[in-house]
Amino acid sequence: MSLWKRVYVERRAVVLPLIALLVANVAALALGVFPLRQSVANAQDEAYRATTGLEAARRDNQSARTARVRKDEADVELTKFYTDVLPKSPAEASYLTHLWLQLRARRYNLDFQTGLYKVEPLRESRLSKASGNVLLRGTYADIRRFLYDVETAQEFIVVEKVELGESGSLQDSAGGIVAVTLDVATYFVTPGGGGEK
Amino acid sequence: MLRNNLSSRPFYNERAVSLVLGAVALVALALTAYNATEIYGLSRQRAALHADVTRDSEATADIRQQTSTIRTGLEVPVLSGLLVSTQEANSLIDQRTFSWTVLFDYVGRTLPYDVRLVAVAPLLDRGRFMVKMIVVARQPEDLETFFAALRETGAFSDVTSTAEQVQDDGTLRADVQAAYTPPKLATPPGKTGDAPAAGPAAPAGEAPAARTPGRTNGTTGGRP
Numbered sequence: 001m002s003l004w005k006r007v008y009v010e011r012r013a014v015v016l017p018l019i020a021l022l023v024a025n026v027a028a029l030a031l032g033v034f035p036l037r038q039s040v041a042n043a044q045d046e047a048y049r050a051t052t053g054l055e056a057a058r059r060d061n062q063s064a065r066t067a068r069v070r071k072d073e074a075d076v077e078l079t080k081f082y083t084d085v086l087p088k089s090p091a092e093a094s095y096l097t098h099l100w101l102q103l104r105a106r107r108y109n110l111d112f113q114t115g116l117y118k119v120e121p122l123r124e125s126r127l128s129k130a131s132g133n134v135l136l137r138g139t140y141a142d143i144r145r146f147l148y149d150v151e152t153a154q155e156f157i158v159v160e161k162v163e164l165g166e167s168g169s170l171q172d173s174a175g176g177i178v179a180v181t182l183d184v185a186t187y188f189v190t191p192g193g194g195g196e197k
Numbered sequence: 198m199l200r201n202n203l204s205s206r207p208f209y210n211e212r213a214v215s216l217v218l219g220a221v222a223l224v225a226l227a228l229t230a231y232n233a234t235e236i237y238g239l240s241r242q243r244a245a246l247h248a249d250v251t252r253d254s255e256a257t258a259d260i261r262q263q264t265s266t267i268r269t270g271l272e273v274p275v276l277s278g279l280l281v282s283t284q285e286a287n288s289l290i291d292q293r294t295f296s297w298t299v300l301f302d303y304v305g306r307t308l309p310y311d312v313r314l315v316a317v318a319p320l321l322d323r324g325r326f327m328v329k330m331i332v333v334a335r336q337p338e339d340l341e342t343f344f345a346a347l348r349e350t351g352a353f354s355d356v357t358s359t360a361e362q363v364q365d366d367g368t369l370r371a372d373v374q375a376a377y378t379p380p381k382l383a384t385p386p387g388k389t390g391d392a393p394a395a396g397p398a399a400p401a402g403e404a405p406a407a408r409t410p411g412r413t414n415g416t417t418g419g420r421p
Contacts, residue, residue: 003207007214018221025228033232036239043246050253057260064267071271074279081286125285147297158292161318183318187289 082126086156087188090119093130096157096186101134101150108146110138115181121190131160131185140178158185288321295319299379300328303353307346311335315370319377328353328377334369337361344373352378 008015087093098114105112117132136143150157165179304314315331334340340358347353356375364370 021225028232054253061264163316
Protein backbone atom coordinates (compact mmCIF):
# COMPACT_ATOMS: atom_id res chain seq x y z
CA MET A 1 0.00 0.00 0.00
CA SER A 2 1.46 3.30 -1.04
CA LEU A 3 2.00 6.08 1.44
CA TRP A 4 -0.75 8.31 0.01
CA LYS A 5 -3.26 5.49 0.01
CA ARG A 6 -2.34 4.74 3.56
CA VAL A 7 -2.78 8.37 4.55
CA TYR A 8 -6.15 8.40 2.82
CA VAL A 9 -7.28 5.21 4.53
CA GLU A 10 -6.13 6.36 7.91
CA ARG A 11 -7.65 9.90 7.56
CA ARG A 12 -10.73 9.08 5.53
CA ALA A 13 -13.01 10.66 8.10
CA VAL A 14 -11.39 14.03 7.46
CA VAL A 15 -10.36 13.78 3.84
CA LEU A 16 -13.74 12.74 2.44
CA PRO A 17 -15.74 15.61 3.96
CA LEU A 18 -12.99 17.98 2.84
CA ILE A 19 -13.20 16.71 -0.72
CA ALA A 20 -16.98 16.91 -0.60
CA LEU A 21 -16.79 20.46 0.70
CA LEU A 22 -14.36 21.48 -2.02
CA VAL A 23 -16.50 19.90 -4.72
CA ALA A 24 -19.58 21.58 -3.30
CA ASN A 25 -17.82 24.92 -3.32
CA VAL A 26 -16.64 24.50 -6.87
CA ALA A 27 -20.17 23.57 -7.85
CA ALA A 28 -21.52 26.62 -6.01
CA LEU A 29 -19.08 28.83 -7.88
CA ALA A 30 -19.87 27.31 -11.22
CA LEU A 31 -23.59 26.97 -10.82
CA GLY A 32 -24.36 29.78 -8.35
CA VAL A 33 -21.91 32.62 -8.15
CA PHE A 34 -20.89 32.97 -11.79
CA PRO A 35 -24.41 32.73 -13.26
CA LEU A 36 -25.61 35.08 -10.56
CA ARG A 37 -22.91 37.56 -11.51
CA GLN A 38 -24.00 37.36 -15.11
CA SER A 39 -27.60 37.77 -14.04
CA VAL A 40 -26.71 40.87 -12.01
CA ALA A 41 -24.80 42.30 -14.95
CA ASN A 42 -27.84 41.74 -17.15
CA ALA A 43 -30.06 43.29 -14.51
CA GLN A 44 -27.75 46.30 -14.37
CA ASP A 45 -28.06 46.70 -18.12
CA GLU A 46 -31.80 46.36 -17.86
CA ALA A 47 -31.90 48.88 -15.02
CA TYR A 48 -29.78 51.28 -17.04
CA ARG A 49 -32.13 50.91 -19.99
CA ALA A 50 -35.12 51.41 -17.73
CA THR A 51 -33.55 54.52 -16.21
CA THR A 52 -32.63 56.03 -19.56
CA GLY A 53 -36.09 55.12 -20.84
CA LEU A 54 -37.60 56.88 -17.86
CA GLU A 55 -35.43 59.94 -18.45
CA ALA A 56 -36.40 59.97 -22.11
CA ALA A 57 -40.06 59.66 -21.17
CA ARG A 58 -39.67 62.55 -18.72
CA ARG A 59 -37.99 64.70 -21.36
CA ASP A 60 -40.69 63.79 -23.83
CA ASN A 61 -43.31 64.63 -21.24
CA GLN A 62 -41.67 67.98 -20.52
CA SER A 63 -41.50 68.70 -24.21
CA ALA A 64 -45.17 67.83 -24.59
CA ARG A 65 -46.06 70.05 -21.63
CA THR A 66 -44.09 72.91 -23.11
CA ALA A 67 -45.73 72.38 -26.48
CA ARG A 68 -49.13 72.27 -24.82
CA VAL A 69 -48.48 75.49 -22.90
CA ARG A 70 -47.21 77.23 -26.00
CA LYS A 71 -50.08 75.95 -28.06
CA ASP A 72 -52.57 77.13 -25.46
CA GLU A 73 -50.86 80.50 -25.26
CA ALA A 74 -50.85 80.72 -29.03
CA ASP A 75 -54.55 79.88 -29.13
CA VAL A 76 -55.30 82.55 -26.55
CA GLU A 77 -53.16 85.14 -28.31
CA LEU A 78 -54.65 84.33 -31.68
CA THR A 79 -58.17 84.47 -30.31
CA LYS A 80 -57.33 87.78 -28.71
CA PHE A 81 -55.94 89.03 -31.99
CA TYR A 82 -58.99 87.89 -33.94
CA THR A 83 -61.53 89.20 -31.46
CA ASP A 84 -59.92 92.23 -29.81
CA VAL A 85 -57.59 93.60 -32.46
CA LEU A 86 -59.16 92.97 -35.82
CA PRO A 87 -62.52 94.39 -36.84
CA LYS A 88 -65.26 92.08 -35.70
CA SER A 89 -67.30 92.11 -38.88
CA PRO A 90 -67.27 93.11 -42.53
CA ALA A 91 -69.32 96.15 -41.57
CA GLU A 92 -66.74 97.24 -39.04
CA ALA A 93 -63.98 96.68 -41.59
CA SER A 94 -65.85 98.81 -44.09
CA TYR A 95 -66.35 101.51 -41.46
CA LEU A 96 -62.62 101.52 -40.75
CA THR A 97 -61.54 101.88 -44.35
CA HIS A 98 -64.13 104.55 -45.11
CA LEU A 99 -65.78 106.61 -42.40
CA TRP A 100 -63.10 106.23 -39.78
CA LEU A 101 -60.40 107.33 -42.21
CA GLN A 102 -62.59 110.16 -43.38
CA LEU A 103 -63.06 111.41 -39.84
CA ARG A 104 -59.32 111.29 -39.31
CA ALA A 105 -58.70 113.14 -42.56
CA ARG A 106 -61.12 115.82 -41.52
CA ARG A 107 -59.08 116.43 -38.36
CA TYR A 108 -56.19 117.48 -40.56
CA ASN A 109 -58.16 119.49 -43.10
CA LEU A 110 -57.65 116.97 -45.84
CA ASP A 111 -59.99 116.43 -48.75
CA PHE A 112 -61.00 112.80 -48.72
CA GLN A 113 -62.37 110.63 -51.49
CA THR A 114 -62.82 106.91 -51.47
CA GLY A 115 -62.23 104.78 -54.50
CA LEU A 116 -62.34 101.05 -55.08
CA TYR A 117 -63.33 98.85 -52.21
CA LYS A 118 -63.28 95.09 -52.18
CA VAL A 119 -63.51 92.24 -49.74
CA GLU A 120 -61.90 88.91 -50.43
CA PRO A 121 -61.21 85.89 -48.26
CA LEU A 122 -57.54 85.07 -47.86
CA ARG A 123 -56.48 81.70 -49.19
CA GLU A 124 -56.16 79.01 -46.56
CA SER A 125 -56.90 81.47 -43.82
CA ARG A 126 -59.68 82.28 -41.40
CA LEU A 127 -59.35 85.88 -42.44
CA SER A 128 -60.81 88.06 -45.13
CA LYS A 129 -59.18 91.20 -46.37
CA ALA A 130 -61.09 94.41 -46.88
CA SER A 131 -59.09 96.80 -48.99
CA GLY A 132 -59.59 99.99 -50.88
CA ASN A 133 -57.94 103.18 -51.85
CA VAL A 134 -58.52 106.70 -50.73
CA LEU A 135 -57.48 109.97 -52.25
CA LEU A 136 -56.27 112.67 -49.91
CA ARG A 137 -55.59 116.24 -50.81
CA GLY A 138 -53.93 118.71 -48.50
CA THR A 139 -50.60 120.05 -47.41
CA TYR A 140 -47.73 117.64 -47.12
CA ALA A 141 -47.42 118.40 -43.42
CA ASP A 142 -51.08 117.62 -42.82
CA ILE A 143 -50.80 114.39 -44.77
CA ARG A 144 -47.81 113.40 -42.64
CA ARG A 145 -49.79 114.16 -39.50
CA PHE A 146 -52.70 112.13 -40.82
CA LEU A 147 -50.42 109.17 -41.56
CA TYR A 148 -48.88 109.40 -38.13
CA ASP A 149 -52.32 109.51 -36.56
CA VAL A 150 -53.41 106.43 -38.51
CA GLU A 151 -50.30 104.44 -37.70
CA THR A 152 -50.52 105.18 -33.99
CA ALA A 153 -54.24 104.54 -33.69
CA GLN A 154 -55.79 101.59 -31.91
CA GLU A 155 -57.64 100.48 -35.01
CA PHE A 156 -56.13 97.75 -37.15
CA ILE A 157 -55.69 99.42 -40.47
CA VAL A 158 -52.75 98.87 -42.76
CA VAL A 159 -51.52 101.45 -45.21
CA GLU A 160 -50.14 99.30 -47.97
CA LYS A 161 -49.05 101.84 -50.50
CA VAL A 162 -48.72 105.56 -50.88
CA GLU A 163 -48.82 107.25 -54.27
CA LEU A 164 -48.05 110.89 -54.64
CA GLY A 165 -49.79 112.91 -57.29
CA GLU A 166 -47.89 114.56 -60.09
CA SER A 167 -47.55 117.81 -58.21
CA GLY A 168 -46.57 116.20 -54.98
CA SER A 169 -43.09 116.27 -53.64
CA LEU A 170 -41.55 115.29 -50.36
CA GLN A 171 -39.46 118.40 -50.57
CA ASP A 172 -42.60 120.43 -50.81
CA SER A 173 -43.17 121.28 -47.21
CA ALA A 174 -43.92 124.92 -47.72
CA GLY A 175 -47.67 124.46 -47.70
CA GLY A 176 -48.41 123.51 -51.29
CA ILE A 177 -51.31 121.17 -51.90
CA VAL A 178 -50.38 117.55 -52.44
CA ALA A 179 -52.61 114.77 -53.67
CA VAL A 180 -51.89 111.36 -52.25
CA THR A 181 -53.53 108.04 -52.93
CA LEU A 182 -53.38 105.48 -50.15
CA ASP A 183 -54.03 101.78 -50.54
CA VAL A 184 -55.47 100.73 -47.22
CA ALA A 185 -56.57 97.37 -45.89
CA THR A 186 -57.89 95.72 -42.84
CA TYR A 187 -58.71 92.15 -41.94
CA PHE A 188 -61.48 90.34 -40.16
CA VAL A 189 -62.42 86.78 -39.37
CA THR A 190 -64.50 85.46 -42.22
CA PRO A 191 -68.04 84.95 -40.93
CA GLY A 192 -68.88 81.27 -40.90
CA GLY A 193 -65.21 80.37 -40.89
CA GLY A 194 -64.90 80.23 -44.67
CA GLY A 195 -61.51 79.03 -45.80
CA GLU A 196 -60.67 77.94 -42.31
CA LYS A 197 -57.64 75.75 -42.05
CA MET B 198 24.84 0.12 6.33
CA LEU B 199 21.36 -1.43 6.09
CA ARG B 200 18.73 1.12 4.94
CA ASN B 201 15.57 -1.00 4.57
CA ASN B 202 12.61 -0.29 6.88
CA LEU B 203 11.40 -3.60 8.07
CA SER B 204 8.49 -2.36 10.21
CA SER B 205 4.89 -3.36 9.27
CA ARG B 206 3.71 0.28 9.48
CA PRO B 207 6.51 2.46 8.21
CA PHE B 208 6.83 5.85 9.82
CA TYR B 209 5.68 9.00 8.03
CA ASN B 210 5.41 12.62 9.11
CA GLU B 211 1.88 12.79 10.47
CA ARG B 212 2.26 16.39 11.55
CA ALA B 213 2.94 17.51 8.00
CA VAL B 214 -0.09 15.63 6.72
CA SER B 215 -2.22 17.18 9.43
CA LEU B 216 -0.95 20.60 8.49
CA VAL B 217 -1.76 20.03 4.83
CA LEU B 218 -5.21 18.78 5.66
CA GLY B 219 -5.75 21.68 8.01
CA ALA B 220 -4.69 24.13 5.31
CA VAL B 221 -7.01 22.51 2.79
CA ALA B 222 -9.81 22.66 5.34
CA LEU B 223 -9.15 26.35 5.87
CA VAL B 224 -9.22 27.02 2.12
CA ALA B 225 -12.47 25.06 1.81
CA LEU B 226 -14.06 27.00 4.64
CA ALA B 227 -12.90 30.33 3.20
CA LEU B 228 -14.27 29.36 -0.17
CA THR B 229 -17.55 28.40 1.45
CA ALA B 230 -17.77 31.73 3.21
CA TYR B 231 -16.90 33.56 0.02
CA ASN B 232 -19.51 31.68 -1.98
CA ALA B 233 -22.16 32.24 0.62
CA THR B 234 -21.41 35.96 0.82
CA GLU B 235 -21.36 36.32 -2.95
CA ILE B 236 -24.58 34.43 -3.45
CA TYR B 237 -26.33 36.42 -0.74
CA GLY B 238 -24.97 39.77 -1.92
CA LEU B 239 -25.58 39.14 -5.61
CA SER B 240 -29.08 37.87 -4.92
CA ARG B 241 -29.91 41.01 -2.99
CA GLN B 242 -28.37 43.19 -5.68
CA ARG B 243 -30.32 41.40 -8.37
CA ALA B 244 -33.54 41.75 -6.43
CA ALA B 245 -32.90 45.45 -5.91
CA LEU B 246 -32.14 45.93 -9.60
CA HIS B 247 -35.28 44.10 -10.60
CA ALA B 248 -37.23 46.30 -8.21
CA ASP B 249 -35.64 49.38 -9.80
CA VAL B 250 -36.47 48.11 -13.27
CA THR B 251 -40.05 47.44 -12.27
CA ARG B 252 -40.40 50.85 -10.63
CA ASP B 253 -38.82 52.69 -13.57
CA SER B 254 -40.84 50.74 -16.12
CA GLU B 255 -44.07 51.51 -14.30
CA ALA B 256 -43.10 55.17 -13.99
CA THR B 257 -42.19 55.25 -17.68
CA ALA B 258 -45.50 53.73 -18.66
CA ASP B 259 -47.31 56.19 -16.42
CA ILE B 260 -45.45 59.17 -17.84
CA ARG B 261 -45.99 57.96 -21.39
CA GLN B 262 -49.68 57.72 -20.69
CA GLN B 263 -49.67 61.28 -19.36
CA THR B 264 -47.66 62.43 -22.37
CA SER B 265 -50.11 60.81 -24.68
CA THR B 266 -52.96 62.63 -22.96
CA ILE B 267 -51.07 65.92 -23.12
CA ARG B 268 -50.36 65.43 -26.80
CA THR B 269 -54.03 65.11 -27.62
CA GLY B 270 -54.74 68.15 -29.71
CA LEU B 271 -51.08 68.63 -30.54
CA GLU B 272 -51.17 66.62 -33.71
CA VAL B 273 -49.03 67.81 -36.56
CA PRO B 274 -51.89 69.15 -38.72
CA VAL B 275 -53.25 71.13 -35.77
CA LEU B 276 -49.84 72.60 -34.96
CA SER B 277 -49.14 73.31 -38.61
CA GLY B 278 -52.42 75.16 -38.90
CA LEU B 279 -51.64 77.10 -35.76
CA LEU B 280 -48.17 77.93 -37.04
CA VAL B 281 -49.58 79.24 -40.29
CA SER B 282 -52.16 81.33 -38.44
CA THR B 283 -49.48 82.65 -36.11
CA GLN B 284 -47.19 83.58 -38.96
CA GLU B 285 -50.07 85.25 -40.71
CA ALA B 286 -50.95 87.23 -37.59
CA ASN B 287 -47.33 88.22 -37.06
CA SER B 288 -47.04 89.30 -40.65
CA LEU B 289 -50.17 91.43 -40.36
CA ILE B 290 -48.88 92.98 -37.15
CA ASP B 291 -45.57 93.73 -38.81
CA GLN B 292 -47.41 95.45 -41.62
CA ARG B 293 -49.60 97.31 -39.16
CA THR B 294 -46.67 98.51 -37.10
CA PHE B 295 -44.76 99.66 -40.16
CA SER B 296 -44.01 103.33 -39.67
CA TRP B 297 -44.65 105.47 -42.67
CA THR B 298 -43.54 108.43 -40.66
CA VAL B 299 -40.06 107.00 -40.22
CA LEU B 300 -39.90 105.90 -43.85
CA PHE B 301 -40.88 109.35 -45.10
CA ASP B 302 -38.30 110.86 -42.80
CA TYR B 303 -35.62 108.76 -44.41
CA VAL B 304 -36.84 109.36 -47.93
CA GLY B 305 -37.37 113.07 -47.32
CA ARG B 306 -33.84 113.39 -46.02
CA THR B 307 -32.24 111.46 -48.84
CA LEU B 308 -34.26 112.42 -51.88
CA PRO B 309 -32.30 114.83 -54.10
CA TYR B 310 -34.13 117.95 -55.18
CA ASP B 311 -34.38 116.75 -58.77
CA VAL B 312 -35.89 113.40 -57.87
CA ARG B 313 -39.59 113.04 -57.18
CA LEU B 314 -41.17 110.17 -55.33
CA VAL B 315 -44.25 108.88 -57.14
CA ALA B 316 -45.23 105.84 -55.14
CA VAL B 317 -43.92 103.77 -52.29
CA ALA B 318 -45.03 100.45 -50.88
CA PRO B 319 -43.43 98.21 -48.28
CA LEU B 320 -43.59 94.46 -48.80
CA LEU B 321 -42.92 91.95 -46.10
CA ASP B 322 -40.76 89.15 -47.44
CA ARG B 323 -39.82 86.39 -44.99
CA GLY B 324 -39.85 88.76 -42.05
CA ARG B 325 -37.89 91.43 -43.90
CA PHE B 326 -39.30 94.59 -45.35
CA MET B 327 -38.62 95.37 -48.98
CA VAL B 328 -39.55 98.88 -49.97
CA LYS B 329 -40.57 99.43 -53.55
CA MET B 330 -40.54 102.96 -54.83
CA ILE B 331 -41.29 104.61 -58.11
CA VAL B 332 -39.27 107.77 -58.57
CA VAL B 333 -38.82 110.23 -61.39
CA ALA B 334 -35.42 111.88 -61.85
CA ARG B 335 -34.11 114.46 -64.23
CA GLN B 336 -30.78 112.68 -64.69
CA PRO B 337 -29.43 109.21 -63.95
CA GLU B 338 -26.84 110.78 -61.66
CA ASP B 339 -29.62 111.99 -59.41
CA LEU B 340 -30.76 108.44 -58.99
CA GLU B 341 -27.25 107.34 -58.01
CA THR B 342 -27.11 110.16 -55.50
CA PHE B 343 -30.44 109.03 -54.09
CA PHE B 344 -29.32 105.39 -53.84
CA ALA B 345 -26.09 106.33 -52.12
CA ALA B 346 -27.93 108.55 -49.66
CA LEU B 347 -30.38 105.73 -48.89
CA ARG B 348 -27.51 103.33 -48.21
CA GLU B 349 -25.79 105.83 -45.98
CA THR B 350 -28.76 105.92 -43.65
CA GLY B 351 -27.97 102.34 -42.66
CA ALA B 352 -31.67 101.46 -42.83
CA PHE B 353 -31.58 100.57 -46.53
CA SER B 354 -29.52 97.94 -48.26
CA ASP B 355 -29.49 96.21 -51.62
CA VAL B 356 -30.80 99.39 -53.21
CA THR B 357 -31.37 98.66 -56.88
CA SER B 358 -33.28 99.97 -59.80
CA THR B 359 -35.38 97.18 -61.26
CA ALA B 360 -36.70 99.10 -64.27
CA GLU B 361 -35.95 102.45 -65.83
CA GLN B 362 -37.79 104.26 -68.56
CA VAL B 363 -37.17 107.61 -70.23
CA GLN B 364 -40.43 109.51 -70.39
CA ASP B 365 -41.66 111.89 -73.07
CA ASP B 366 -40.50 114.93 -71.12
CA GLY B 367 -36.98 113.51 -70.89
CA THR B 368 -37.19 112.55 -67.24
CA LEU B 369 -36.20 109.13 -66.07
CA ARG B 370 -38.78 106.99 -64.32
CA ALA B 371 -37.30 104.22 -62.20
CA ASP B 372 -38.65 101.38 -60.13
CA VAL B 373 -36.47 101.20 -57.07
CA GLN B 374 -36.29 98.36 -54.66
CA ALA B 375 -34.44 98.23 -51.36
CA ALA B 376 -34.29 96.07 -48.29
CA TYR B 377 -35.42 98.17 -45.38
CA THR B 378 -34.68 97.63 -41.74
CA PRO B 379 -36.71 100.03 -39.67
CA PRO B 380 -34.99 101.18 -36.50
CA LYS B 381 -35.78 99.08 -33.47
CA LEU B 382 -37.85 101.33 -31.35
CA ALA B 383 -39.81 98.97 -29.21
CA THR B 384 -40.84 95.38 -29.41
CA PRO B 385 -44.57 95.20 -29.81
CA PRO B 386 -45.93 93.35 -26.81
CA GLY B 387 -47.33 89.98 -27.66
CA LYS B 388 -44.88 89.51 -30.48
CA THR B 389 -41.98 87.60 -29.14
CA GLY B 390 -40.17 84.58 -30.48
CA ASP B 391 -42.27 82.23 -32.44
CA ALA B 392 -45.17 82.46 -30.07
CA PRO B 393 -48.17 83.75 -31.84
CA ALA B 394 -48.12 87.46 -31.72
CA ALA B 395 -51.33 89.17 -31.29
CA GLY B 396 -53.02 91.55 -29.07
CA PRO B 397 -54.02 95.11 -29.39
CA ALA B 398 -50.63 96.17 -28.18
CA ALA B 399 -49.11 95.43 -31.53
CA PRO B 400 -50.90 98.07 -33.50
CA ALA B 401 -51.69 100.29 -30.61
CA GLY B 402 -48.90 99.77 -28.14
CA GLU B 403 -45.90 101.78 -27.18
CA ALA B 404 -44.08 101.37 -30.45
CA PRO B 405 -45.82 104.12 -32.33
CA ALA B 406 -45.40 106.51 -29.45
CA ALA B 407 -41.68 105.96 -29.62
CA ARG B 408 -41.82 106.30 -33.35
CA THR B 409 -42.19 110.03 -33.45
CA PRO B 410 -40.36 111.51 -36.38
CA GLY B 411 -38.12 113.50 -34.12
CA ARG B 412 -36.71 110.32 -32.63
CA THR B 413 -35.29 109.10 -35.86
CA ASN B 414 -34.85 112.23 -37.83
CA GLY B 415 -33.00 115.26 -36.81
CA THR B 416 -34.08 117.30 -39.77
CA THR B 417 -37.78 117.18 -40.23
CA GLY B 418 -38.75 117.98 -36.75
CA GLY B 419 -40.81 116.23 -34.18
CA ARG B 420 -44.21 114.74 -34.02
CA PRO B 421 -46.48 116.12 -36.69
